[in-house]
Amino acid sequence: MTFHMDFFIALLTCAAVTLVLHSKADCPPPPTRLTHRWIDPFTVNVSWEKPRGVQDGSEVTYKYSLVKNGEEEVTGTTVRNFTVTCLTEEMDSDRWTYSVWTDSSPNCRSSNESMRVNITFKYPKPRAKVVKDFKCVIHGNEMDCSWIPVDPSLKLKLSYRMCGLSEEVLKGLKECRKLYRNETRTSCRLKVDATMSDICIFVETDAGMSTFIAELEVPSPKMSVREEGDHLKLSWKPPEVGEQCVWFYEVCYTRCSDPEVLCRNKTVVSGREHSLNMPYDNSCLYQIRSRVKTYKYCKKISSGFSEVVTYGSNKPPDRTLTVVAIVLPIILSICVLLSCYCFRRHSAIICPNIPDPSAIFKEMMMNGNKDLKTPGSLYTPVPEPIEPCRITPITENSGLQQNV
Structure with missing residues (x-):
């Protein structure tokens, strides 16, 4: 019994040690x-x-x-x-x-x-904020990039390539050697097709370096406006890039003298007509601007708002109904007042006093053949003028002479 127990314990110990060693x-x-x-x-x-x-x-x-x-x-x-x-x-x-x-x-x-x-x-150099407001506008197979230097007194170097890890991409790093400066911004034209991939930007000065992916833009859409009945038809030329993209247009406008800005949106698939219809009031001036960005199936590309396009003019409102609504009641009131005044002044003529027939009959019965006393005065004829008659005596001699 003791032998079997010792053998079983030894077997368990060996299994445990083997399991531990196997795990290790x-x-x-x-x-x-x-x-x-x-x-x-x-x-x-x-x-x-x-x-x-x-x-x-x-x-x-x-x-x-x-x-x-x-x-x-x-x-x-x-x-x-x-x-x-x-x-x-x-x-x-x-x-x-x-x-x-x-x-x-x-x-x-x-x-x-x-x-x-x-x-x-x-990083190979200290990390620093070298530029701000960096943006690149795509023009075909090139990009026009511009930025505001954080410290204009420092000399800046800009390099770029397509983002990626392939051997060909890693060898494509280029330096922009022609920088253009104006009062506030610095620009450089990059010869790279931004529609194929993201563009990695490397800028450095003596103070440090900065690396990032460029935010891509397209030129603001040029819009044409045409009146069709009671609508305005807005149309644009499609962007030069992103032929397989879905574009999202945002149109904002003001109408008449209303300061409120109204916006409308439309999604357009490349290859189709880029247009939008909106209600139109021909008595209002419309101030319209638009921008566009990719919506689906394409990397992020957008544009800024276009210049304001005006259409129509503010016409003075038609106040005919307002004038009628104000003047007509005044005229009617004056007419009513004049009518009341004339009626009151000439009421005896318009509405004379008519004797009561029952009173006339009663008077006849009580007074017999007496003259009826009727109210009011009787008609008195106006005396006609009488010319005096003058007789002239005629003598006999005068008469004979006339007969002769």
């Missing part, structure tokens, strides 16, 4: 001797040596991560290096810290990972 054997060692190398102002390469204890030909996966904006981004690789783009505008500090570790599972599904090893590196 499965835990891969971490990478060693991490180093970094800046390929250009945007790109850094991190590499390391094979971990101790890893045999040649064994399947080992490496993982690396970066904590940015509070979130960890984990990527896997089967080689002992990785290349990443590091822009100053993406971080709040001048340091980048990557974590690298080994995973013994080739399909990156194992939870048996090595401890993490960190590597921290800085």
Whole structure:
């Protein structure tokens, strides 16, 4: 009995030791001797040596991560290096810290990972805000970029290339040698097709450097306005870039003397007519401006607002109804007042007193043949004028003479 018990305990101990050793054997060692190398102002390469204890030909996966904006981004690789783009505008500090570790599972599904090893590196030059209000307007296969230097007294150098990690892209870094200055802004024309990829910009002075992706713009849309019935038809020429893009137009306008700005939107697919109909009041002056930006299936490109386009004129409002509504009641009131005055003054003529027939009959019965006393005065004829008659005596001799 004792022999069997000792054998069973020894067997369990051997199994436990074997399990522990097997677990330790499965835990891969971490990478060693991490180093970094800046390929250009945007790109850094991190590499390391094979971990101790890893045999040649064994399947080992490496993982690396970066904590940015509070979130960890984990990527896997089967080689002992990785290349990443590091822009100053993406971080709040001048340091980048990557974590690298080994995973013994080739399909990156194992939870048996090595401890993490960190590597921290800085930019080739101090990180500094060199320019502000940097914008690039696309003109075909070129870009017209302009900016405001933070310190105009410092000499500024600008380089650019398409963003990416391919060998061809990494060799495409160019310097802008012709800078144009005006009172406040500095400009440079970049010979690069911005419709194919993002453009990485590198600016530096003696004070420091700055790397970022250029914000792309297209020229403000040139708008034409045409009146069609009770609508205005606004139309634009499509942008020179983004043939496969969906464009989002924003139209803002004011009408008459109303200071309120009204805006309307329309989405247009490239290749179709870029137009918009809006209601029109021909008694108002319209002040219209517009801008455009990509909506879907295309990288972010936008324009500023165009110059204000005016259409129509402010006409004085038709006040006929207002005048009628005010003057007509006044005239009617005056007419009513005059009518009342005339009626009151000539009421005896318009409405004479008519005797009561019952009173006349009663008077006849009581007085018999007496003259009826009727109210009012009786009609008295007006005496006619009488000419006096004058008689002239005729003598006999005068009469005979007349007869003769």
